[in-house]
Amino acid sequence: MIGVKRGFGVLLAAMTLGALGSFPAFAQNAERREEPIRVQVTLNLFFAGPTGESEEAVKLRDRVRRSIYEMAAGECTLIEQVLAKTCRLESINLGLNRQASAQFEGYMATGNFVMRVTLK
Helix, strand or coil, X not given: CCXXXXXXXXXXXXXXXXXXXXXXXXXXCCCCCCCCEEEEEEEEEEEECCCCCCHHHHHHHHHHHHHHHHXXXXXXXXXXXXXXXXXXXXXXXXXXXXXXXXXXXXXXXXXXXXXXXXXX
């Protein structure tokens, strides 16, 4: 699904939950606030392939960006299945860094997604 070349794994760098407000103690308070929280997901992926200005390199960069956007689009679905009533994608940041060595060539992609979530 994410289009990573064989032989290279996906590195999940960080997953952070940050609250916009304080959470009530669920055992002490039967009423749950409807205040949204933010969920931030950061990941790093390596995509092997050409990094120059060839047609294949351009296609690889397009595939990398598409993969990050597809992951961001699916993130709310996963969050809603696990912990949220509602989820809205708030922002996406994407970075591509050319990686070239004697052993391999490709792009290291960093994706950062922020969602606004109302808990179940």
